[in-house]
Amino acid sequence: MKLYTLCGADPKQRFSPHAWKVIMSLSHKRLAFEEYPTAFTAIPNVVGSFSPTVPVLDDGGQKVRDSFEIALYLEETYGDRPSLFKGEGGRALSRTIEGYSQWIVQPALMRIIGKDIHDCLAPEDQSYYRESREKRFGMSLEALVENWESELRAFPAKLEPIRHALKFGPFLGGASPLFADYILFGAFQWARVVSPKPILTPGDSVSDWFERCLDLYDGIGRAAAS
Amino acid sequence: MKLYTLCGADPKQRFSPHAWKVIMSLSHKRLAFEEYPTAFTAIPNVVGSFSPTVPVLDDGGQKVRDSFEIALYLEETYGDRPSLFKGEGGRALSRTIEGYSQWIVQPALMRIIGKDIHDCLAPEDQSYYRESREKRFGMSLEALVENWESELRAFPAKLEPIRHALKFGPFLGGASPLFADYILFGAFQWARVVSPKPILTPGDSVSDWFERCLDLYDGIGRAAAS
Incomplete structure (x- = not known):
């Protein structure tokens, strides 16, 4: 594969x-x-x-x-392997969680790390990234992240849905992770890999959950260069 | 029962x-x-x-x-009756959707309809409601809803997670509704029953979904006095 x-x-x-x-x-x-x-x-x-x-x-x-x-x-x-959805309900509801990640969490992160992504690319990719993203957002990358500090201050409140779910188990999927956990893990890992900015606050249950995700599968997430 | x-x-x-x-x-x-x-x-x-x-x-x-x-x-x-979760995954992920409803959708609605709730109560309940809510929010009900018009303008963007899920089926649960649908239905029904304000926009897929929910079970939701 x-x-x-x-x-x-x-x-x-x-x-x-x-x-x-x-x-x-x-x-x-x-x-x-x-x-x-x-x-x-x-x-x-x-x-x-x-x-x-x-x-x-x-x-x-x-x-x-x-x-x-x-x-x-x-x-x-690979239906005989551990399930990513644990049933039809989990499969359907993962779409709402994808929507939450894509339309609430990731746009906020983009206004924090949008320029950091650019800075970790090779020159030809920087041109592609700048042009496509500036067209998408209708502003320069520098304008996009201009208020990153206030965006970062407003960020913890946007994570309340995750924090709420974590009152009931160590993962969004309950006792063990599901694809829904990986959807949101992807967003925070994106930020972690490209940016030194302190996206999550130590001691916050969302931070604890992210650390648990980084430890999964022999730390495959933690091993990524950042 | x-x-x-x-x-x-x-x-x-x-x-x-x-x-x-x-x-x-x-x-x-x-x-x-x-x-x-x-x-x-x-x-x-x-x-x-x-x-x-x-x-x-x-x-x-x-x-x-x-x-x-x-x-x-x-x-x-009542496990032999139609399932509210369709599996262990659906049950767990309903908590994230509960968190989204409780911490993103409902607080925004409260800043729009918080005073309308008060106005539909009997006098002794108005006193209870005003006192408990003003304590919870640290401000008068009037201050809470002072900017309800700008809150209403900002509201559609907060519903993107629902809109995203509805690209893949008529309900958050897929082809038919699950408890997750009822969690969010509850929030919009709350607003519909107490307030004449136009919370959802006709033609928006979230509005279409809400209308479908109002039609469920012989229109039990639609029959509520508003």
Whole structure:
């Protein structure tokens, strides 16, 4: 199994939140895989026209793109391995949690680390990243992160849904993690890998949960260069 | 089965978001129940010292309090009826969605409808409500809702997680609703029952979903006085 992920100028600096969801999911299912960290501008060279973005999973020639689609594929194909959803309800509700990560957590993080991502890329990828993101956000990267300090102060309140769930178990999935945990892990790992900014506060239950996630699967998350 | 819920000066105006979660859950399980709408200050008279708040379910003498606890009780006790969680994953992830409702959606709504709730109560309940809420929020009810118009303008963005999930099915639970749907339905029903303010925008997928929820179980939600 081959997994194409995203990297900065240093191939060990693998920062894509969506790729991390898949790295954790493959590990959860105890599936061996070879990771191919890929720079933004090299994606067409490695996955051709199959997908404009990574992660892309190549499972013996069967290619799958999009982190949630890959999780669904793994759950279906490797149904005898530990479940990523624990039932139909878990599968459906993971979409609301994906929406929360994608539309509340990640946009806030982007206004904190958006320029740090740029700074860890190779020159040709910096140009691509700056142009595509400045178009998407309708402002310069510098303007995007201009108020990062107030954004960071407002950030803990946005994590209350996670904090609430952690009153009832060590993971969002309960006693053990599910894909929903990896969805949000991906967002915080993204920030951790590209930025030295103190995103989570030690002693906060969200920070404790993130540390537990970093320890999973022989510390595969913790081993990422940051 | 008896269910104690919350009402305004008009007993037909049943507005508790948490009680609505249970009304929908009992209906989902096709369980017959008698509802006892109760004013804030009458709660001790009907449930004694068992619980300071409603909903309280009395299932043939077995009393259960707290909406999520009641849902768990129903799922366990009436396991042969339609499931509220569809598996262990759905049960665990419903807590994150409860957190999202309780800490992102409901606080925003409170800053819009907090005074409207007051205005639909009987005089003795108005005193109780004003005192307890002004203590909780550290400000007068009038100050709480002072910027309700800008809060309402900022509200649609807070619903992106729901909007995202609805790209994949008509309910958060997928093809049919789960307890997670009722958690968020409760929040919007709360606003609908107490306030004429236009909380949801017609044409928005969240509004379409809410209308679908109002139609469930012979329109039990739509029948509530507002």
